[in-house]
Amino acid sequence: KVYTLHAAYMVAEDPNSQHTIKFDKFKELVEAGTDGHVIIEVHPGGELGTEQEYIEMLQNGELAFTNVASSVLSGFTDAITFADCPFLFRDQDQVREFLKSDVLKARLDTFEEIGLVSLGLSSVGDRNFLTVADKPITCLADMKDLKLRTMQTEIQVEAVEMLGAQATPLAYTECYQSMQTGVIDGMENEVDTYLAMRFYEVAPNYTKAGWLQLMHAFLASKEIMDSLPEEYQQVILDAAAEANEYSTVKGIEYAQGAAQDELEAAGVNVIEIADNSEFKQALEDGGFFDKYADLIGQDVLDWVDAN
Numbered sequence: 001k002v003y004t005l006h007a008a009y010m011v012a013e014d015p016n017s018q019h020t021i022k023f024d025k026f027k028e029l030v031e032a033g034t035d036g037h038v039i040i041e042v043h044p045g046g047e048l049g050t051e052q053e054y055i056e057m058l059q060n061g062e063l064a065f066t067n068v069a070s071s072v073l074s075g076f077t078d079a080i081t082f083a084d085c086p087f088l089f090r091d092q093d094q095v096r097e098f099l100k101s102d103v104l105k106a107r108l109d110t111f112e113e114i115g116l117v118s119l120g121l122s123s124v125g126d127r128n129f130l131t132v133a134d135k136p137i138t139c140l141a142d143m144k145d146l147k148l149r150t151m152q153t154e155i156q157v158e159a160v161e162m163l164g165a166q167a168t169p170l171a172y173t174e175c176y177q178s179m180q181t182g183v184i185d186g187m188e189n190e191v192d193t194y195l196a197m198r199f200y201e202v203a204p205n206y207t208k209a210g211w212l213q214l215m216h217a218f219l220a221s222k223e224i225m226d227s228l229p230e231e232y233q234q235v236i237l238d239a240a241a242e243a244n245e246y247s248t249v250k251g252i253e254y255a256q257g258a259a260q261d262e263l264e265a266a267g268v269n270v271i272e273i274a275d276n277s278e279f280k281q282a283l284e285d286g287g288f289f290d291k292y293a294d295l296i297g298q299d300v301l302d303w304v305d306a307n
Contacts, residue, residue: 003228004039005064008054010172013044014196016254018124018216019067020044022247026065029239034232040065046173059115061223070121070215071151076114079107080121080217082296084155085289087280089213092252094307095123099215103303117225119218119240122248124190125255127212129205131186132179136205138271140164140278149175149187155292162286163279179203190214191259192251200266207271209279218244 007026009019027040048054048063051072057063070083082088089095098104099121108118129137135146144164150156157167168184178184179202186203188211194200218240225233263270273279283289293301 002037002039003232004041005224006041006043006048007065007067008043008048008057008063009067010046010051011044011193012196014192016192016258017196018122018190018192018247018251021250022067022122022216022218022243023065025246026239026243029242030236033235033239038228038232038235050171050173055116055219058219058221059223061221061227063221064224065119065218065220067216067218069151070217071153071156073217074153074155076116077110078295079110080215081153081155082300083121083215084151084153084212085292085296086156086159086212087210087276087283088296088300088304090304092123092125092213094304095213095215096248097307098303099123101303103299106299107297111219112222115222117220117222119220119237120244121215121217122244123252124214124216124248125192125252126208126210127188127190127214128209129186129188129207129211130194130199130203131205131207132182132203133205135185136269136271137186137207137209139273140282146185147183149178149184155295158291159283159288162283162288164282175199176202188212191255191263195259195262195266200263200268204267205269205271206263207273209273209276211276211279 007023011017011019013020023042027042030038030040051068054063054066055076058066070080074081111118131137137143146165147168148160148165149170150160150167152169157169160167170178175187176199194206
């Protein structure tokens, strides 16, 4: 029997996008590992709906796989809400160690309670601020009253507002036009997506403030996984683990290398903030970390402190 399984993600297909890299590798490994008995059909660019809808489709057995920003899961579970917390992790090396931890594994195992199978998290790199031409962010003071699109989570909305901006949650598909028409002044995003979605056309300022160490959640439908032979389930789990690591390495290589040349070629005003301590201090002064300690979780906080 041949199983045709559908996968979907929001970002436009692009050879440098971590989503594209991940699903290309995953498809290759699964189809080879099952001798073609499991076929993966990939739908990029929001072709089948929104990220929230993708998760609901997984729960209902209407979609097999998706790869979403961790924040999208906040409406379904608090298991990985820590990943939405700005300035929680020191750097990429610490994030990658955390991805291998028992603390994270215990959190991901709870996904089955809501009809999902976690295929792991991948590290995406820094998520930074991008803004329209006349409103560059060069320091904390420039954040004041900016209308910034955030991901639709309480923890990110509050963090943005503590930095002085007006948080404006919007669907991802509305961001380009909203910056073009002045509905928002900017947003935050990782560099590969910034380039793949051509956001630089309407938001030519890219401020590297190290706002968030972003993670993507690779998810499968529990209903669909349970319907597959056990040997194919194992192939999928192994392929996902390899695809996560592969996309993380390739994504970081690109972000630190070729992406910088592409930013220059596109005429992007890249603003380097070498010391982001005033941003962190604004959150601490506002009581951000104390307020969200329970939501982040003591197990995660203890791991971060110890590593």
